[in-house]
Amino acid sequence: MFQRFRTAFGTTLGLILLCATPVLANHVDTANVTVTCNAFSFSVAASELSPGTKYQISYTIETSPYSGAPITGTIPLTASSTTTFEATVWGSFPALIGTYNFTGTASLVGHNTVPILFSPTSISCGAPPPPPNSGKGIDTASFNGNRLLPGDSVWFNANFTVKNIPSTGGVITFTNSRIVDVETGALFTSSAPNAQITFSPTATCSSTTFSTMTNTWITTVPLKGDDEIFLTGVAIPVPSGGIPAGINVTWSGTFNTTGAPGMSIDWKWGAAVYSSIATDSNLLEVKAGHHTACRESNGDHAATPEGVNNRNQPWKGFVISGATGGGDANWTGSWSGTETVTPTAVTDPGPGPKG
Known part of the structure; x- marks a missing residue:
């Protein structure tokens, strides 16, 4: 009798201990995707993972109506001591035109x-914007005979x-x-400012302001343009060792236009020396x-x-x-030679969705 009780008690105790031991279920909890007409972000959360174990999360995104091969991707991971995992990845795909619904799944392989839960669940997309037109500008000038101090x-x-x-x-x-x-x-300088020039049908004069957030000169110009339109500028302190006289300097950059093929740009630059000048670009009140x-x-x-x-x-x-200027009323320095740039269309290097 005692032996039977001991056996029964041991069996019951074993079941109790087994039930009390946590079981690591290894599972994806949630998967969410935010979509636009040509891009997506995929966020996933998993839990009850075994620390130190390697896993792989895979996902598949499809459109209805069908717009091409599904978007697929994988996220490899090694579980940490927290036994949980969260991540967000981004991707792009050829721009959609029309109205689409999205479906998909995510798996802990x-x-x-x-x-997958999508936001929005349905999206309507118009025609994609025209591709940008791009062209490289390179222009060289020589400093004059004055050493800069x-x-x-x-x-x-x-x-x-x-x-x-x-x-x-x-x-x-x-x-x-x-x-x-x-x-x-x-x-x-490693941070020469960018430029954005808008030719506006409603503008009656030219103006410019400097965005410190984006390091960009933002200029608005009437449609008729001007024989000189401010592109960009930067005041650079002369370093402690000075700058030699007579050096050759090249200024280069990339011109882009969007939706305006055939625009032809003639640009040039100068460099004037100042014994005092504002470090805040907006205090310069640059003539646009x-x-x-x-x-x-x-x-x-x-x-x-x-x-x-x-x-x-x-x-x-x-x-x-100094530099390319002679002082007096030469406030911009003398100009370099004029360089002509005609931006050409930039095409997508490859078809198909990218995960």
């Missing part, structure tokens, strides 16, 4: 599968004209800007156009710093000879 600054500035502006307007951007000493390959600037009706060239310091002294009063 070898364990469980859950449906520490304490001074060089106002590098560029301007352009453009042909074939659409009657509805257009936008030109200038990015990947580099100003380089040709002989040494040294950069004058030679003849169309909103505030200034003088004959100063585009890119002239028309602002004043905190003593109400014009920045123009601090220009001195």
Whole structure:
């Protein structure tokens, strides 16, 4: 009798202990996708994983009506001591045109599968925007015979004209800007500002402002343009060792237009030396156009710093000879040769969705 009781008690105790031991179920809990007309973000959460164990989460996204091969992807992972996992990945696909619904699943491979929740569940997409048109601009000029001294600054500035502006307007951007000493390959700055110029049917004059958040000069110009439109500029302090006289300097960057093929850009640049100049670009009050600037009706060239310091002294009063400028009233420096750039269409390098 005692033996039977002991056996029964041991069996019962074993069942109790078994029930009390947590079982690691290894499963995906949630999977969510946010979609646009040409991109998605996939977020997934899993739990009750075995620490140190390697897993793989796979996902499949499909459209209805059918728009091509499903988007698929995998996320490898090694479970941490928390036994949980969360991740978000991003991807893109050829732009959709029309109205689509989305379905899909996510799996912890070898364990469980859950449906993906989509936001929005349905999306309507118009025609994709036209591809950008891109062209590389490279222009070289020589500094004059004056060595540049520490304490001074060089106002590098560029301007352009453009042909074939659409009657509805257009936008030109200038990015990947580099100003380089040709002989040494040294950069004058690694953060030369970008530019965004909008040709607006409603603009009656040219204006510009500097966005510190995006490091971009944002300029608006009337459709008729100007013979000099401010492109971009940056004031760079002369380093402690000075800058030699007579060096050759190249300024390069990428011009882009969107939806305006055939626009032709003629650009050039100059470099004037100032014994004092604002470090805040917006305090320079840069002249946006030679003849169309909103505030200034003088004959100063585009890119002239028309602002004043905190003593109400014009920045123009601090220009001195050096770089490509001769001082006096040469507030932008003498121009380099003119470089012509006609951006051409940029095509998608490859078809098919990307996961």
